[in-house]
Amino acid sequence: MKLTEAKNQFVSSWGALGTHWGINRTMAQIHALLLVSTNPLTQDDVMEQLSISRGNVNMNIRELISWHLVERVIIAGERKEYFIAEKDIWKVATQIMKERKKRELDPMLKLLTQLENVEGDKKDKEVKQFVEMMGSIKTLGKNVNKVLEGVAKAEEKWFVGTLLKVLK
Amino acid sequence: MKLTEAKNQFVSSWGALGTHWGINRTMAQIHALLLVSTNPLTQDDVMEQLSISRGNVNMNIRELISWHLVERVIIAGERKEYFIAEKDIWKVATQIMKERKKRELDPMLKLLTQLENVEGDKKDKEVKQFVEMMGSIKTLGKNVNKVLEGVAKAEEKWFVGTLLKVLK
DNA sequence: CCGATCTTTCAATTAGTTTTGAAACTTATG
DNA sequence: CATAAGTTTCAAAACTAATTGAAAGATCGG
Numbered sequence A, B: 001m002k003l004t005e006a007k008n009q010f011v012s013s014w015g016a017l018g019t020h021w022g023i024n025r026t027m028a029q030i031h032a033l034l035l036v037s038t039n040p041l042t043q044d045d046v047m048e049q050l051s052i053s054r055g056n057v058n059m060n061i062r063e064l065i066s067w068h069l070v071e072r073v074i075i076a077g078e079r080k081e082y083f084i085a086e087k088d089i090w091k092v093a094t095q096i097m098k099e100r101k102k103r104e105l106d107p108m109l110k111l112l113t114q115l116e117n118v119e120g121d122k123k124d125k126e127v128k129q130f131v132e133m134m135g136s137i138k139t140l141g142k143n144v145n146k147v148l149e150g151v152a153k154a155e156e157k158w159f160v161g162t163l164l165k166v167l168k
Numbered sequence C: 001c002c003g004a005t006c007t008t009t010c011a012a013t014t015a016g017t018t019t020t021g022a023a024a025c026t027t028a029t030g
Numbered sequence D: 001c002a003t004a005a006g007t008t009t010c011a012a013a014a015c016t017a018a019t020t021g022a023a024a025g026a027t028c029g030g
Helices: A003-019 A025-035 A043-050 A054-066 A089-116 A125-153 A156-166 B003-019 B025-035 B043-050 B054-066 B089-116 B125-153 B156-166
Strands: A070-074 A081-085 B070-074 B081-085
Touching (some): A025 A043, A025 A081, A054 A070, A089 B125, B025 B043, B089 B125
Antiparallel strands (some): A070 A081
């Protein structure tokens, strides 16, 4: 496979994968494109290479920036804005973890806490089972939360060295 | 909040959450409904409680069964099939992990391995960077794989006890 | 402060996904 | 084996999400 073909393959597969992860296809594709680009790209470059509209590129790049996966760079003497992706994959991964934790896990825990406080006799079997279910989901969520926080703070070396050893 | 209301809230929020996770709303809702149901339910029960069509219930229950999150139970003397959800949340979580690993991570690693073998001079800067990027994503993916395998095999107690301690 | 260049917004459209419902199929029962 | 009870399938319809593109908004240099 030639380099150009391989890059295209990567971009489109990455996009397809993103779909399963609540990330829209185009956002994932733009990210992939920037990941494998040696140089910063402009919005026009992205438009052209992925054959998508200006508005679409703009919205998705902004989203990527809000995830801290992409940043704007100014090139001296150029009017246009350029964009680059964070190339350190460990940083990319921990960044995504942090965002998803904030957007999904935290709200879920909040909900479960509310639902645990359902009215009614705790001796009633129905009520008891419900409260227990909310509690056990919440406990799991909190533990996952701690793991994610731990990993997010950790260095890649520590992850590979210590954590993987503990996990056999 | 009353029990019935709390259950409804749980079912609908769980559905909304599912949406961000590549799981369709109805599948997540059915799962939630079965999770908080004291008794096994029939397809008709689910149809009624969630106001959705027979076909929809059938397809999504089948999908849940293929994820090993729900199982069919036969009740002696009854013609109809009943369904129950796995209530042990740790098992639910590890089961979901296993499925997603199989459906998403494994294919991704396969792709990266192919792309690493791109043609061209490894001294060429473009080629070199691409190969390195594929390699580092692959390494990360393999490590995540190991973590998931470790956690999937582990008991919940071990997870809470040992892993959380290591992570501080 | 003017015009040129570039970026952002958003209503309308298009594409993609989910849901329905009726028909086909399967299985239990008298 | 005929019929009733239950399950599955799938094409069409409904719904949801992504995309476009044109217009409005910024920003820069002179």
